[in-house]
Amino acid sequence: MVWLNTVIQGTMLGGLYAMFAIGLSLIFGVMKLVNIAHGDLIVLSAYLALVITQTMGVDPFVSLLIVVPIIATVGYLLQRGLFNRTLGDDLLPPILVSFGLSIIIQNGVLVAFSGDDRRLQAGPLEVASLRIGDTVAIGLLPLLQFVIAVAVIVVLHLLIRRTKTGRGLRAVSDDQAMAQVMGFNNRHMYGVAMALSLGITAVAGVLIAIRGNFDPSAGPARLIYGFEAVIIGGVGNIWGTLLGGIVLGVVQAIGGAIDPRFQILAGHLVFLLVLALRPSGLFGVKA
């Protein structure tokens, strides 16, 4: 039963990792852009939510209604104004620009909010849990986060498969030149992809800020779990990314149960193992 609890906790943590990862997976799939500033944008969203909850006195979950559109707009503008100018045959310039963006965001946030640890308060929900027997306790907050993660992925799936915008994204991803011939504006579609990516990032940022503390330098540590979940699940596969996140979360939880020192290491080892044995990911399409 102790092990069952461990696996359940790991699964819920994995949902959160998947949230970090989906945004990365999406923009890499559509425009081969690796966004190093992804983790810092998560932290930026958390600070934005902090300002909104403090000034307006609303619940962090309500703040999502404001944070998500703002960050998504920022994403669209970033893509149109900055990243589109760097995209080309060479993968390196956009990576370097996102690296610079990461440093600017970290230090900007440090100047604005100081280095103090912050956290979003969700009241009694933070410690509420469902008890099943003596050993299994499912925290309501992690459960809610897991449900939100799955919901976001379902919505994203429907959006990509069923809507005109989704068709555009798929078209641009498959063949840029042909998509343009068919009347899609690539620059706009890239902007939309970044807006979606950062909108999801904003949700992840608010959720992580309720789960644990954050400070201006917390971004890069989040980024690595996102990358690992993407690679484990398979690049460009949304459901694979969710499963990749869950695999990462469960492996970390089991590693931690054996010895706390193995917690993070176990996750990295599985990531390396997948990279060595199935470079296209567990659920990816073989190249």
Place this chain on the structure above:
Amino acid sequence: MGIGTKSAFSKSLSRRKVLTQAAGVGAGLLMAPSLIRSASAAGDPIRIGFVTPQTGAMATFSTGLDFVLESFRQAIGEGIKVGDAVRPVEILVRDSQSSSSRSAEVAAELITNDNVVLMLASSSSDTVGPVADQCELNGVPCISTDVPWEPYFFGRGGNPETGFDYTYHFFWGVDQIIQTFTSLWSKIETNKVVGALWSNDTDGVAISNPEHGFPPRFKAAGYELFDAGLFTPGAADYTAQIAKLKEAKCEILTGVFNPGDFATFWSQAGQQGYHPKIATIAKALLFPASIEAVGERGYGLSTEVWWSPNHPFKSGLSGQSARDFCAAYTDKTKRQWVQPLGFKYALLEVAVDVLKRTKDINDPKSIVEAITATDYQSIVGSVRWQGGPVKNVSLTPLVGGQWSKGNGFPYDLDIVDNAAYPGIATKRPFAPIAW
């Protein structure tokens, strides 16, 4: 190729410039010492280097640094009297970025480019250690604080017999923190089972050491230790450890956490139904911001207290008491006092006291002589290197504190145990966490 030549050229140019300048200064020193002295009297500043983490993981420990520097500049006015002349003091503050390599780099720059006569360093092993090492190597006197003395001394390979020649430190140590923690716990009836978690970093590894760290000392004090092991800083899931702590029925929780990690741990402990009677955590619960992050479940958490407005000490430089100093800080910044404020100010005070007593300010040996003879009452208490545990360390007091609902600010740190330093008044008795 072209670029290589250019940089080599500019390097040789700057090296030549340095050499000529150095030669000039050398000649001046040899030929006309009296002339130099009169030049100093005209206001040649004394340069002091100050390395502290202003950004990065330990940035919180530099909270209020601007206020401290401003208060210090006000207190010394035009400068300090060295010999017959009043000389202005220039504090060159450098950010260590919480990184050991950056710390060593800025220290080396301060020594070779800025020619500081005295170095100061504070807050965390990663900053203080490398700065002190650079100073020891280059023969520049260094005074530091805000790192427990064992990591400072033994972490740098210090030998208690010989010690270091140029680097001196004031703060508390592991024995004091154990005394404080066990004295707190003795006040509440428990099953005496202590559960411990340690962050897997320099501090956590040193403190969890089964021979030199906390574990043997807890056992010696009559507590049964359940070691839940080292966890990776930044871990998002602690449920495995919490299950073990519950199973071992640990009524006392202790360990070393970074503030962010503890908040995550504590809410998961709530979810999983782990309710210890006492939670005394080192390093994680020092700042009001850390407790604000935990919210109302922060009431009753306990920690070490190195300094507070209630410490009965006065600055020997400005005459200001700890209470007045904190009040001035809150007045100016609208923020609550934090423990490093006092130690940062004390570091500057001690530096001034040392320089005032130094016979020849251009001779590092003369400054070291003044350091070893220090007997100074600072805002954090007495600083005196004669009679420390090793020759380079002066101990400062440590007492136990517990967070409660605040008066003016959301959370207050009350002193609840003063077994080691009865001169520091307690506010109320230590109480178990109200679940």
